[in-house]
Amino acid sequence: MSNPDVSDRSPRSREEVFDALANSTRREIIRIIHERSSDEIPKSDLAFRLAAVTTDTPLASVSDEDHQRALLGCEHKYLPALIDAGLVVESDDGSLATTDHWAFDDPEIEAVVTGRTNGDADLDALFGALADSRRRTILAVLANQYHPISTETLARDVAAREAGIAERDVSRERLETVLTSLVHVHLPRLNDADLVGYDSETSSVSYEGHPELRVEWLGDESDRVESATESTSGESVSDSSDDVRTLRGRESIVTAGQSLCERAEDELFMMFTTTGLLEEGCFRRVEDAIDRGVDVYVGSRDPRVREIVRDRAPEAVLWEPQQNWLDLPPNGESVGRLVFADREAVLLGTLGTPAADGEYDETALLGEGADNGFVVLMRQLLGSRLDQLDVPIETGQSEIPL
Numbered sequence: 001m002s003n004p005d006v007s008d009r010s011p012r013s014r015e016e017v018f019d020a021l022a023n024s025t026r027r028e029i030i031r032i033i034h035e036r037s038s039d040e041i042p043k044s045d046l047a048f049r050l051a052a053v054t055t056d057t058p059l060a061s062v063s064d065e066d067h068q069r070a071l072l073g074c075e076h077k078y079l080p081a082l083i084d085a086g087l088v089v090e091s092d093d094g095s096l097a098t099t100d101h102w103a104f105d106d107p108e109i110e111a112v113v114t115g116r117t118n119g120d121a122d123l124d125a126l127f128g129a130l131a132d133s134r135r136r137t138i139l140a141v142l143a144n145q146y147h148p149i150s151t152e153t154l155a156r157d158v159a160a161r162e163a164g165i166a167e168r169d170v171s172r173e174r175l176e177t178v179l180t181s182l183v184h185v186h187l188p189r190l191n192d193a194d195l196v197g198y199d200s201e202t203s204s205v206s207y208e209g210h211p212e213l214r215v216e217w218l219g220d221e222s223d224r225v226e227s228a229t230e231s232t233s234g235e236s237v238s239d240s241s242d243d244v245r246t247l248r249g250r251e252s253i254v255t256a257g258q259s260l261c262e263r264a265e266d267e268l269f270m271m272f273t274t275t276g277l278l279e280e281g282c283f284r285r286v287e288d289a290i291d292r293g294v295d296v297y298v299g300s301r302d303p304r305v306r307e308i309v310r311d312r313a314p315e316a317v318l319w320e321p322q323q324n325w326l327d328l329p330p331n332g333e334s335v336g337r338l339v340f341a342d343r344e345a346v347l348l349g350t351l352g353t354p355a356a357d358g359e360y361d362e363t364a365l366l367g368e369g370a371d372n373g374f375v376v377l378m379r380q381l382l383g384s385r386l387d388q389l390d391v392p393i394e395t396g397q398s399e400i401p402l
Helices: 011-021 023-034 043-054 064-084 109-112 123-130 133-144 153-162 173-191 219-228 250-263 280-291 302-310 371-388
Strands: 089-091 096-098 196-199 204-207 244-248 267-272 293-300 317-319 334-341 345-354 358-367
Touching: 011 023, 011 064, 011 109, 011 133, 023 064, 023 089, 023 096, 023 109, 023 123, 023 302, 043 064, 064 089, 109 219, 123 133, 123 173, 133 153, 133 173, 133 196, 153 173, 153 204, 173 196, 173 244, 196 250, 219 267, 219 317, 244 250, 250 280, 250 334, 250 358, 267 280, 280 293, 302 317, 358 371
Parallel strands: 267 293, 293 317
Antiparallel strands: 089 096, 196 204, 244 358, 267 334, 334 345, 345 358
């Protein structure tokens, strides 16, 4: 049997991976094989270990009947999907090993296959929902929305992204086709997986999120860079390097910022200029970070931003910056958003001239790594101030000299 290119990160490859992971038994099989590291495991041994797990029986007590049942399941039901996805390879003698597939380089997927995940999470439903490129696009659209949107608005955005065109260029026929698939197929599936909130009576949909969902799973970075570079709207990602990357366009900036929120383990420091920069997907990730025990600090001089944060994330440390470096000047660019995660990764966004619809052109710098020059600079500017945080208990608001 020929195996697919394990370095292939195409949409089809992602769909095969997510589909293979959308079954708890297949995930358990990967975990068992993965534990052997570079050593192969005979299929019979795999079946014994799988039977011990599924029957909650000590390995030495697995019956011949349970072993045979597990062996048949591996051969005819579970292993074919894992092999076709390129996650597992079978040698001529029937022994099995995991491959060097790109999925194993993803720390979150690696955590899933090694069992280091939230046991209460419905991973079957999550990965089953992700095993479709249109559903991933739907989630990517909704993650950037603060309020629920209409299904037609969602369908137009999805159709535009799939075709790589502006929303205004989506034909009515194409819009109706996509809308029908959303209403009858994809939104009910995502709603059942608790990833979106969908009200068929009001034709509205909102992002709900999932504790195990990661932004990177919704689309490959190379796909986003390519599509953004070719975009006729002027949004692009360019000037990337190993040290500091320049992001252009709201979508790529929001995606990068949300990714930093997801990766924060101890501390998450954020600042926003306007409510227009507060996406629902950002709030979901802030709430998840707080649930993980991350210390979250949010600052803004806009009272509306502080009110929203106080309502949505009351556990976050909230303050009003004491200097005016976040204010929007009459002309020129200004700082719009800042995400500083664990003092080891930082995204600093600036706002250009507002467009006719009131939205700002956005550009951002992204630095990652404790020794990254940009990160070191921000750590020197902000670190000492963060170390002196003093939060009044009665208000939960701190006066940070920034």
